[in-house]
Amino acid sequence: MHTDARTLENNSVIEGDVCIIGAGVAGITLALQFVNTRRKVILLEGGGFDVDMEMQELYRGKSIGQRYYPLQSARLHYFGGTSGHWGGFCSTLDPIDFHKREWVPYSEWPIQYSDLFPYYRDASRLVELPTSNFDLEYWRTTDPELIPLPFNEKVVKHKMLQFSPPTRFGKTYRDAIVEAGNIFLYTHAKVVDIRANELVTNIGSVKVKNMAGKEHVVKAKYFVAACSAMHNARLLLASDTQAKKGLGNDRDLVGRFFMDHLEMMASEIFLQVRQSVKLYRPWVFRETKARAELRLSDSEQSQLQILNATAALMPNHIAETTPANINSFSSDAEGNVKGWDVLDRNRPMFFQRWKKEKFRYKHFSFFTRLEQSPNPDSRVTLDGERDALGMRRVILNWKLTDLEKRSLRSFHEAIGLEAGRSEVGRVKLMEWLLDERDHTWPDILGGGWHNIGTTRMADSPSKGVVDQHCRVYGIDNLFMAGSSCFPTSGSANPTLTIIALTLRLSDHLKSLDFTNNMESRSGLFQ
Amino acid sequence: RRSFILLSGLGISSIAVSIITFLGFDFFGDLDSRPESLSQICDDETLMILGQAYLKLYPDERNSELLMKELYGDFARRRRIKFKNSIKLDFHAGKTVILNGWILSVTEARQCALFNILTSSTYAY
Numbered sequence: 140m141h142t143d144a145r146t147l148e149n150n151s152v153i154e155g156d157v158c159i160i161g162a163g164v165a166g167i168t169l170a171l172q173f174v175n176t177r178r179k180v181i182l183l184e185g186g187g188f189d190v191d192m193e194m195q196e197l198y199r200g201k202s203i204g205q206r207y208y209p210l211q212s213a214r215l216h217y218f219g220g221t222s223g224h225w226g227g228f229c230s231t232l233d234p235i236d237f238h239k240r241e242w243v244p245y246s247e248w249p250i251q252y253s254d255l256f257p258y259y260r261d262a263s264r265l266v267e268l269p270t271s272n273f274d275l276e277y278w279r280t281t282d283p284e285l286i287p288l289p290f291n292e293k294v295v296k297h298k299m300l301q302f303s304p305p306t307r308f309g310k311t312y313r314d315a316i317v318e319a320g321n322i323f324l325y326t327h328a329k330v331v332d333i334r335a336n337e338l339v340t341n342i343g344s345v346k347v348k349n350m351a352g353k354e355h356v357v358k359a360k361y362f363v364a365a366c367s368a369m370h371n372a373r374l375l376l377a378s379d380t381q382a383k384k385g386l387g388n389d390r391d392l393v394g395r396f397f398m399d400h401l402e403m404m405a406s407e408i409f410l411q412v413r414q415s416v417k418l419y420r421p422w423v424f425r426e427t428k429a430r431a432e433l434r435l436s437d438s439e440q441s442q443l444q445i446l447n448a449t450a451a452l453m454p455n456h457i458a459e460t461t462p463a464n465i466n467s468f469s470s471d472a473e474g475n476v477k478g479w480d481v482l483d484r485n486r487p488m489f490f491q492r493w494k495k496e497k498f499r500y501k502h503f504s505f506f507t508r509l510e511q512s513p514n515p516d517s518r519v520t521l522d523g524e525r526d527a528l529g530m531r532r533v534i535l536n537w538k539l540t541d542l543e544k545r546s547l548r549s550f551h552e553a554i555g556l557e558a559g560r561s562e563v564g565r566v567k568l569m570e571w572l573l574d575e576r577d578h579t580w581p582d583i584l585g586g587g588w589h590n591i592g593t594t595r596m597a598d599s600p601s602k603g604v605v606d607q608h609c610r611v612y613g614i615d616n617l618f619m620a621g622s623s624c625f626p627t628s629g630s631a632n633p634t635l636t637i638i639a640l641t642l643r644l645s646d647h648l649k650s651l652d653f654t655n656n657m658e659s660r661s662g663l664f665q
Numbered sequence: 666r667r668s669f670i671l672l673s674g675l676g677i678s679s680i681a682v683s684i685i686t687f688l689g690f691d692f693f694g695d696l697d698s699r700p701e702s703l704s705q706i707c708d709d710e711t712l713m714i715l716g717q718a719y720l721k722l723y724p725d726e727r728n729s730e731l732l733m734k735e736l737y738g739d740f741a742r743r744r745r746i747k748f749k750n751s752i753k754l755d756f757h758a759g760k761t762v763i764l765n766g767w768i769l770s771v772t773e774a775r776q777c778a779l780f781n782i783l784t785s786s787t788y789a790y
Binding site: 555 | 691702703705706707752753755756757759761763765766767768769
């Protein structure tokens with residue numbers, strides 16, 4: 140069921156069993172798991188069903204560190220969230236991403252890859268992938284032309300990516316949410332404050348506001364914040380009525396460890412002979428179903444003591460004319476979303492060109508996606524300036540360490556060595572990588588729009604904000620959903636893992652005790 | 666008798682040249698120092714630049730005879746198979762050098778250096 144909260148009588152009180160704050164990928168995924176269950180779920184979305192520049196303006200903030208995308212357009216504030224301009228890239232984290240790595244400070248998850256792996260299957264379905272199988276050998280059985288370059292797999296491995304259509308969660312799952320009898324979607328219901336009890340051990344309600352000037356209160360047994368990494372942190376920090384430093388922030392960890400992937404062209408590879416590289420084909424909107432990227436084996440990463448990374452082969456004649464993401468992404472959120480509609484309309488033209496493509500090239504650029512080292516000084520804090528709903532704005536300080544640049548250089552050197560060893564060809568590093576003493580970054584460095592890490596998961600409250608079930612330490616009934624819980628970023632695009640982790644969270648929530656005097660207020664649905 | 670000596674000398678020379686050529690000695694042909702694998706990727710100008718970059722890093726090797734000795738051994742033998750193997754072994758052993766961003770085997774870097782010296786000498790005339 141759907142209600143526009145602007146139409147409610149002011150100071151309405153809404154009650155449910157579970158209150159989900161934010162209807163992006165994580166929020167909608169979580170709500171879908173409760174469809175046709177006995178639980179009454181309140182799903183709160185600050186925006187409406189379309190991108191609205193007035194709502195996007197609420198996301199405006201300051202970026203004071205490494206150059207980043209405009210905050211008012213990097214995330215989308217409407218039903219469906221940032222899936223509205225998502226590219227559809229899907230991949231799983233690697234087992235090494237979950238391990239404690241001595242050379243990566245603050246690495247280690249309190250769960251293992253094997254804990255999350257079962258959820259990738261259903262996650263793949265939600266983003267409309269044909270399979271949850273990401274093994275190279277499986278994909279080679281689907282197409283004999285997917286021939287890998289003869290790298291030694293003990294050194295250079297192939298990591299498969301699949302491409303979602305992309306699934307626009309706001310469109311694809313709107314009906315399922317709205318038509319579910321036990322899911323109560325409220326749009327124009329932005330949560331601006333979370334209210335705890337006096338001891339700050341339990342959340343009683345959240346305060347909702349909208350641009351129509353209405354305020355409401357939502358009560359529930361359990362609350363889940365699913366607002367994206369930046370805004371999960373923002374909400375906790377802003378909820379400082381009972382906890383002066385913000386909720387869950389006794390140890391000053393909320394907002395810290397902000398991570399994104401470092402994405403840029405970093406080297407070129409010249410193949411010895413022109414050959415088929417269909418396995419590594421560039422991504423073409425709605426046409427490319429899967430491709431391989433190169434990554435170093437776990438043992439090689441360990442030996443070199445570097446971060447995880449992948450490199451995609453982009454034909455150099457395309458790379459030369461492709462502007463860096465950081466220079467081409469617009470602050471116009473609406474325009475960014477509409478741009479995908481333009482791409483969709485032009486698909487037939489691209490497809491005609493693509494049909495003739497033989498995938499035989501010799502010279503490529505390596506588009507690299509590098510894991511960021513968890514850094515407590517890379518963080519989201521709050522500004523004194525407030526938005527139109529009175530909530531303090533975000534200050535982002537995206538901060539990198541020396542490990543990133545050293546990792547990037549070593550990664551490409553290792554691929555260069557292996558390219559020579561296996562007689563594949565030769566690698567040429569970009570000029571800005573040549574000086575080992577130079578820790579600065581070129582203007583082309585951009586993130587992947589992957590906001591990660593601000594309410595990180597850990598095995599103790601001294602190291603993280605949430606426990607292995609994404610529950611905020613010290614607060615019985617408050618959970619975080621999404622990539623804000625990731626302790627490390629890995630090198631994979633995070634959307635599939637966001638969904639997998641959320642599915643795991645939903646299993647946990649369903650196992651919790653809902654039986655208390657909340658029953659009489661929320662009403663059970665058979 | 667004079668004719669016999671002359672003809673015998675020519676005959677022995679021919680046999681000697683044939684044997685020498687068969688063994689890979691080439692005193693008469695132009696010594697092509699282009700790195701074979703790399704020249705499938707780079708043009709001559711790039712090879713020259715790489716050679717120059719190597720010599721800047723290792724100025725003590727700016728000597729064609731020394732480079733030839735390093736590359737070809739005591740005899741000026743051109744043995745392509747040996748180089749291909751040497752290059753591969755260099756990569757396996759991590760004997761590489763980065764020249765203007767290019768990750769190259771030391772052997773092929775020296776070949777570029779020699780190519781640079783010899784080609785520059787040729788153009789000097």
